[in-house]
Amino acid sequence: xxxxxxxxxxxxxxxxxxxxxxxxxxxxxxxxxxxxxxxxxxxxxxxxxxxxxxxxxxxxxxxxxxxxxxxxxxxxxxxxxxxxxxxxxxxxxxxxxxxxxxxxxxxxxxxxxxxxxxxxxxxxxxxxxxxxxxxxxxxxxxxxxxxxxxxxxxxxxxxxxxxxxxxxxxxxxxxxxxxxxxxxxxxxxxxxxxxxxxxxxxxxxxxxxxxxxxxxxxxxxxxxxxxxxxxxxxxxxxxxxxxxxxxxxxxxxxxxxxxxxxxxxxxxxxxxxxxxxxxxxxxxxxxxxxxxxxxxxxxxxxxxxxxxxxxxxxxxxxxxxxxxxxxxxxxxxxxxxxxxxxxxxxxxxxxxxxxxxxxxxxxxxxxxxxxxxxxxxxxxxxxxxxxxxxxxxxxxxxxxxxxxxxxxxxxxxxxxxxxxxxxxxxxxxxxxxxxxxxxxxxxxx
Numbered sequence: 026x027x028x029x030x031x032x033x034x035x036x037x038x039x040x041x042x043x044x045x046x047x048x049x050x051x052x053x054x055x056x057x058x059x060x061x062x063x064x065x066x067x068x069x070x071x072x073x074x075x076x077x078x079x080x081x082x083x084x085x086x087x088x089x090x091x092x093x094x095x096x097x098x099x100x101x102x103x104x105x106x107x108x109x110x111x112x113x114x115x116x117x118x119x120x121x122x123x124x125x126x127x128x129x130x131x132x133x134x135x136x137x138x139x140x141x142x143x144x145x146x147x148x149x150x151x152x153x154x155x156x157x158x159x160x161x162x163x164x165x166x167x168x169x170x171x172x173x174x175x176x177x178x179x180x181x182x183x184x185x186x187x188x189x190x191x192x193x194x195x196x197x198x199x200x201x202x203x204x205x206x207x208x209x210x211x212x213x214x215x216x217x218x219x220x221x222x223x224x225x226x227x228x229x230x231x232x233x234x235x236x237x238x239x240x241x242x243x244x245x246x247x248x249x250x251x252x253x254x255x256x257x258x259x260x261x262x263x264x265x266x267x268x269x270x271x272x273x274x275x276x277x278x279x280x281x282x283x284x285x286x287x288x289x290x291x292x293x294x295x296x297x298x299x300x301x302x303x304x305x306x307x308x309x310x311x312x313x314x315x316x317x318x319x320x321x322x323x324x325x326x327x328x329x330x331x332x333x334x335x336x337x338x339x340x341x342x343x344x345x346x347x348x349x350x351x352x353x354x355x356x357x358x359x360x361x362x363x364x365x366x367x368x369x370x371x372x373x374x375x376x377x378x379x380x381x382x383x384x385x386x387x388x389x390x391x392x393x394x395x396x397x398x399x400x401x402x403x404x405x406x407x408x409x410x411x412x413x414x415x416x417x418x419x420x421x422x423x424x425x426x427x428x429x430x431x432x433x434x435x436x437x438x439x440x441x442x443x444x445x446x447x448x449x450x451x452x453x454x455x456x457x458x459x460x461x462x463x464x465x466x467x468x469x470x
Contacts, residue, residue: 056082056084058139059119059137094153102413111423122137143206168214171212233397235265239253253277256351258281271295281301286435417439
């Protein structure tokens with residue numbers, strides 16, 4: 026791996042140089058093990074510790090197939106799907122790998138007794154398979170996490186509708202929290218030249234998810250002037266939603282959990298902020314009983330900020346804890362667009378507020394190829410910025426996942442894979458200088 030790293034760090038290696046490099050037969054990756062899926066049985070979710078289940082180990086290099094690429098991973102990031110994988114909720118991911126392995130002999134490579142996780146990367150192409158013409162060894166890239174087979178007509182209008190749609194590194198093997206990753210070549214996109222490796226790695230999944238959920242016609246179709254309620258507005262997903270609202274002429278109403286996170290939203294340019302820790306909302310009287318009085322208090326606080334207006338769109342991802350309040354808070358004819366459900370999948374809301382007020386609930390999941398490309402293009406243009414707040418080395422990936430599991434983070438949590446330190450990989454110093462304040466917004470600089 027040292028020769029590969031030396032070539033990347035030199036910044037001058039040619040296509041021929043990369044082609045001449047020997048790709049090792051094994052590499053280090055963050056894995057969960059199939060024989061440990063019962064290790065947390067009987068524990069509540071928050072008591073399950075990713076530091077015990079995520080292991081950094083040597084794994085065999087997978088065979089490179091047609092339409093695929095091997096990428097040397099300089100940096101990756103933690104997403105909530107890494108947390109779910111590491112605590113084996115709502116189910117172990119090995120069922121995904123087994124089902125994928127049944128569709129073809131090539132897919133069978135993914136069905137292993139270990140799962141290399143991670144759905145983000147920034148790095149350099151090492152090898153490409155047959156039929157790959159747009160990418161070559163030495164190209165600096167990031168990857169989105171949509172993996173589809175595209176053998177069904179259902180996926181050709183919207184690749185998220187492909188019946189064999191999967192999230193790379195969660196529902197497939199050989200993910201990005203590793204020194205080398207295996208991706209389909211159509212997952213690759215140019216690395217934004219003004220970002221470091223760890224900054225470039227951090228937007229992939231959440232940026233594309235926020236773009237589809239909020240901006241795309243497949244999601245809420247946000248327009249200028251919309252009031253947009255954003256839960257976790259300084260977080261990895263909500264931080265991008267806040268930026269898209271501001272960038273697109275909408276008015277974000279940012280819900281955060283601390284004064285520090287409120288300040289991050291202000292640095293981004295948001296003005297309407299609710300610190301739910303200060304307001305002390307208790308949307309549930311107990312685990313089974315919601316409290317509509319608290320929904321109404323929340324709605325009143327929103328209207329006080331907006332000058333009496335309800336929100337046009339609710340950017341919803343916490344799930345069970347907040348969903349009833351979200352449905353209540355949307356204006357008549359408004360939209361609740363939802364993904365993730367990090368506090369629980371079984372939502373409860375009063376349907377009278379939905380049907381009698383002609384509201385819509387839209388489910389949104391990641392993004393199609395075009396949406397992912399557009400989201401990355403906005404990063405590369407310096408119009409949307411990474412939400413990276415902290416970076417760990419690969420050997421501490423368990424702690425990085427624990428931070429996200431316990432909401433101890435702000436923005437995204439990055440992981441250095443091959444990169445020996447933070448701050449490497451910037452190729453456009455002039456553009457970086459223009460956007461440095463925005464890039465640093467989530468780091469508290």
